[in-house]
Amino acid sequence: MKKSFLLLLVLFESSALFSQNNLSWGGYFSYNAIKDLTESPVKLTVASENALFTKNLIKNDLTTINTLNGLSGQPISAIYYSETFKKTVVGYESGLVIIINADGSMFNAIGILQKQIPANIKKINHFYENNGIVYLSCNFGIVQFNLTTLEFGDTYFLGSSVSDYIETLQTTVFNNAIYAVTRNNGIKKGLLSNPNLNDYSQWQVFDSGYWNGIATLNNQLVAANNSNTLYHWTGTFASAFYSFTDTTVDFRVYQNRLIATSPTKIVVFNNQFNTVATVTNTALQTPSVAVFTCATQIENTLYVGTLENGLFATSATNPTTFYNSTPDGPARNALFGIKASGAALWAVYGGYSGDYNPYTYNSFNVNSYGISKYTANGWLTIPYNQVLGAKALTKITVNPNNANQVYVSSFFSGLLKLDNDVPTLLYKNDNSTLESMVAPNLADNIRINGSAFDKSGNLWVTNSRVKKGLKVLKTNNTWQSVALDGVLEAYADNDYGNIVVDKNGTKWMATSKNGVVAYNENGAVLKKITMGSDLGNLPVKDARVVALDTKNQLWIGTITGLRVLTSVDSFLSSEQMTTKSIIILEAGLAQELFYEQSITDIVVDGANRKWVGTADSGVFLVSSDGQETVYHFTSTNSPLPSNTILDVEVNSETGEVYFATDKGMISFKGTSTKGAEDLSNVYVYPNPVRPEFSGTVKVSGLLDKAVVKITDIEGNLVYETTAQGGTIEWDTTAFGNYKVASGVYMVFISSQDGAETKVKKIMIIR
Numbered sequence: 001m002k003k004s005f006l007l008l009l010v011l012f013e014s015s016a017l018f019s020q021n022n023l024s025w026g027g028y029f030s031y032n033a034i035k036d037l038t039e040s041p042v043k044l045t046v047a048s049e050n051a052l053f054t055k056n057l058i059k060n061d062l063t064t065i066n067t068l069n070g071l072s073g074q075p076i077s078a079i080y081y082s083e084t085f086k087k088t089v090v091g092y093e094s095g096l097v098i099i100i101n102a103d104g105s106m107f108n109a110i111g112i113l114q115k116q117i118p119a120n121i122k123k124i125n126h127f128y129e130n131n132g133i134v135y136l137s138c139n140f141g142i143v144q145f146n147l148t149t150l151e152f153g154d155t156y157f158l159g160s161s162v163s164d165y166i167e168t169l170q171t172t173v174f175n176n177a178i179y180a181v182t183r184n185n186g187i188k189k190g191l192l193s194n195p196n197l198n199d200y201s202q203w204q205v206f207d208s209g210y211w212n213g214i215a216t217l218n219n220q221l222v223a224a225n226n227s228n229t230l231y232h233w234t235g236t237f238a239s240a241f242y243s244f245t246d247t248t249v250d251f252r253v254y255q256n257r258l259i260a261t262s263p264t265k266i267v268v269f270n271n272q273f274n275t276v277a278t279v280t281n282t283a284l285q286t287p288s289v290a291v292f293t294c295a296t297q298i299e300n301t302l303y304v305g306t307l308e309n310g311l312f313a314t315s316a317t318n319p320t321t322f323y324n325s326t327p328d329g330p331a332r333n334a335l336f337g338i339k340a341s342g343a344a345l346w347a348v349y350g351g352y353s354g355d356y357n358p359y360t361y362n363s364f365n366v367n368s369y370g371i372s373k374y375t376a377n378g379w380l381t382i383p384y385n386q387v388l389g390a391k392a393l394t395k396i397t398v399n400p401n402n403a404n405q406v407y408v409s410s411f412f413s414g415l416l417k418l419d420n421d422v423p424t425l426l427y428k429n430d431n432s433t434l435e436s437m438v439a440p441n442l443a444d445n446i447r448i449n450g451s452a453f454d455k456s457g458n459l460w461v462t463n464s465r466v467k468k469g470l471k472v473l474k475t476n477n478t479w480q481s482v483a484l485d486g487v488l489e490a491y492a493d494n495d496y497g498n499i500v501v502d503k504n505g506t507k508w509m510a511t512s513k514n515g516v517v518a519y520n521e522n523g524a525v526l527k528k529i530t531m532g533s534d535l536g537n538l539p540v541k542d543a544r545v546v547a548l549d550t551k552n553q554l555w556i557g558t559i560t561g562l563r564v565l566t567s568v569d570s571f572l573s574s575e576q577m578t579t580k581s582i583i584i585l586e587a588g589l590a591q592e593l594f595y596e597q598s599i600t601d602i603v604v605d606g607a608n609r610k611w612v613g614t615a616d617s618g619v620f621l622v623s624s625d626g627q628e629t630v631y632h633f634t635s636t637n638s639p640l641p642s643n644t645i646l647d648v649e650v651n652s653e654t655g656e657v658y659f660a661t662d663k664g665m666i667s668f669k670g671t672s673t674k675g676a677e678d679l680s681n682v683y684v685y686p687n688p689v690r691p692e693f694s695g696t697v698k699v700s701g702l703l704d705k706a707v708v709k710i711t712d713i714e715g716n717l718v719y720e721t722t723a724q725g726g727t728i729e730w731d732t733t734a735f736g737n738y739k740v741a742s743g744v745y746m747v748f749i750s751s752q753d754g755a756e757t758k759v760k761k762i763m764i765i766r
Contacts, residue, residue: 073641213251
C-alpha cells in the first residue's frame with residue numbers, strides 16, 4: 001500500500017486500539033522450546049520462545065502467560081523472579097524488559113531499546129539481583145535496573161572504546177565486587193563501592209581465560225569455562241572440580257545447590273562441590289533426542305528444560321522417572337500451514353522460504369517435523385518418526401466427505417495420507433503419477449503444495465517444476481496427470497501456491513512464474529491470467545494465493561498486491577480473462593487496496609468478508625467488496641506475536657479465525673460464521689453478562705441478512721443491525737453512546753423478508 005494508506009491505517013489503529021483490546025482472543029502457543037527458568041520455594045516460572053508458564057509447586061497446576069496477557073511476541077532470552085519484590089523480570093533478544101507484578105499487571109521498560117547502539121547487540125543474557133538492583137548482562141555490556149523505582153541505572157561498557165562492545169554473559173556479586181563473564185575477554189571484576197564503573201578502566205581482569213558462566217556458592221566463586229570444566233576459587237587459586245564432555249549452557253545456584261547444564265548432561269553439586277545428582281539426556285523418553293537448555297533443583301525435585309520437548313520433573317535423589325510438566329500446545333511456534341475442519345484444527349510446520357526453497361527454510365536443511373491436531377480433548381502430536389519420512393509439510397486438506405481422511409502436502413517428499421489420525425500412505429513417484437522436479441541430482445525431490453477436492457470427490461494437487469504440474473487422485477484410487485507446460489513459461493522453475501475449484505469444476509492455481517493458471521477437464525481447456533494489461537492485469541507474475549467468494553469472484557493475492565476476477569464464468573469466454581484492482585478513497589484520494597503489499601493468504605468468511613494475511617503488515621479484515629477495512633490486526637495493537645502471517649483459517653461453524661505466524665498462533669473469536677438455514681438455533685452468549693466481562697455479546701445462529709433489534713424491558717431501542725453471516729455482536733452500549741444499565745434486554749430477530757421471527761432475552765449485570 002502507499003504511504004498515505006499506511007498512515008491512515010496507523011491512525012485507524014490508534015482510534016480502534018481500545019475496542020480491539022476488548023475483543024475475544026485465543027492463544028495457541030507452543031511451550032516446548034524452553035529458553036530459561038527462574039525459581040522460588042513455591043513457584044517455578046519457565047520461559048519458552050516467546051511465552052511463559054508458571055508451575056505452582058503447592059497446587060501443582062500450570063498457568064500460561066503470553067501475548068494475550070501483554071507479553072511481546074518477540075524471542076525471550078532470559079527470565080528472573082525476585083522473591084523480595086515479588087516481580088518477574090523478562091528479558092528479550094531485542095533488549096526489551098517486561099516486569100510482571102504479583103497481580104499479573106505488566107510494565108514495559110524500554111531503556112535498552114532506546115539506546116543508541118546497534119540493534120543486533122541488545123540481547124539480554126542474564127539477570128542477577130543484589131540489594132534491589134538487577135544487573136542485566138547484555139551483548140554490549142551490563143545495565144542496572146532498580147526494582148523499587150522500575151528505572152534503569154548506570155550502563156557499564158567494558159570495552160576500551162565507544163564502539164568496542166564486549167558481550168557479557170553472566171554476573172555475580174562476591175565480597176562487594178561484581179564479577180562479569182564476557183564472551184572473549186575473560187572475567188572482569190569491578191568494586192561495587194566504586195562510583196565510576198561506567199569507566200571501562202575501573203574494571204580489572206580477574207581471569208583472562210574463556211568462560212561462559214559464573215555464580216557464588218558457599219562463599220566461593222564458581223565458574224564454567226569453554227573447555228567444559230568447572231572451577232571454584234579458594235582465595236586467588238582456581239581449582240577444577242568437574243569436567244563435562246560438552247560446554248555448559250546454564251549455570252546457576254539455588255537453595256545451596258549448584259546446577260550445571262550442558263546439552264547432554266545435568267549435574268547437581270552440594271556446597272562442598274560434591275556431585276549429588278546426575279542426569280543424561282538419554283534418560284528422557286522423548287520422540288526426538290532431548291537437548292537440555294537449563295535446569296534447577298527446588299527441594300527434592302529436579303526440573304529440566306529442553307530445546308524441543310518441554311519441561312520435565314524428576315526426583316533429585318533418584319532421577320530415573322521423568323514427568324512432563326509442559327502446558328498443552330502445538331509442537332512448535334513456527335507454524336506454516338493450518339486447517340480448520342469441523343471441531344478440529346490441524347497444523348504443520350513447513351515449509352519453504354519466500355522463493356519456494358525447502359532447503360533454506362531452516363538453516364539449509366529440509367524441515368523434518370510432524371503434524372499437530374487440536375480438538376476439545378487438547379493437542380495430539382504425530383511426531384516426525386511416524387509420518388513415513390515426509391519432510392517440509394506445507395498444507396492440509398480434509399476430505400469433505402470423510403473427516404477422518406486427511407491429506408498433507410510435502411514440498412519435498414510427495415503427498416501424505418492419514419486415516420483416523422494415523423499416517424498410512426506416502427504417495428511418491430513410485431506409487432502415483434507424482435513427479436520429481438526437473439533438475440539434476442534431485443530424483444527424490446517431489447514438491448507438492450496446493451490441493452483441493454472437487455464436488456465429485458476427486459483430489460487435485462499441484463506438482464511444482466514439472467511439465468505435468470496438475471495431478472488428480474480419482475475416487476477409484478487411480479492417478480492422472482495434466483500437462484500445463486503449454487501455457488507455462490519456464491515450467492522447470494515454476495512453483496505453485498494454493499489451488500481452488502469453482503462451481504464449474506475449473507481448477508484455479510496460483511503460480512510463482514505464471515500468475516494464475518486455470519484448467520477445466522471439460523474440453524481440456526487451459527488458460528492463465530498474468531502480468532500485463534492485455535494478459536490479465538496482475539501486478540506481477542508471482543501469485544501466492546487464490547480465493548473464491550460467495551459471489552463467484554476470484555480474489556488473487558500476489559507478492560505486490562491484490563486483484564479480483566469479477567466472475568469465474570469468464571473462463572468460459574473466448575476472451576482473455578482480466579482482473580481488476582480495488583480502488584478505495586483515502587482522504588479524498590483514490591488508492592489501490594493493498595498496493596505493493598505481499599499477500600500470503602486470503603480467506604472468505606461466512607459474511608463474504610475477506611481476511612487478508614500479509615508477509616509483514618499483519619492481517620486485515622475487509623468488507624465483502626473490499627471498500628471498508630473492518631479490522632487491521634498487528635503485533636502492536638493486538639495479541640498477534642508477529643506481523644508475518646503464514647496462514648489464516650476460519651471455522652465457519654464457530655466464527656473463530658486462526659492466524660498462524662512465524663512466532664505462534666492466536667485466534668480471533670469474532671462473527672465470521674455462515675448464515676443458518678432458519679432461526680431455530682439462535683443463541684446469545686455470554687448470558688448473563690456479568691460485571692467482570694469486558695467483551696461483546698454475540699447473537700449466533702442467524703440467517704444471513706437477518707434484522708436484529710435490541711430493546712430494554714420498556715421497549716426503548718438500544719441497538720439495531722443487519723447480520724452479515726450467522727452472528728452479530730453488541731458492545732452492550734446504546735448505539736455506542738454509553739453502557740446500558742443492569743437489567744433484562746429483549747432481542748427481536750426477523751428474517752430479511754419478515755417470514756421468520758425469534759425473540760431472545762439478555763440479562764446484564766453491572
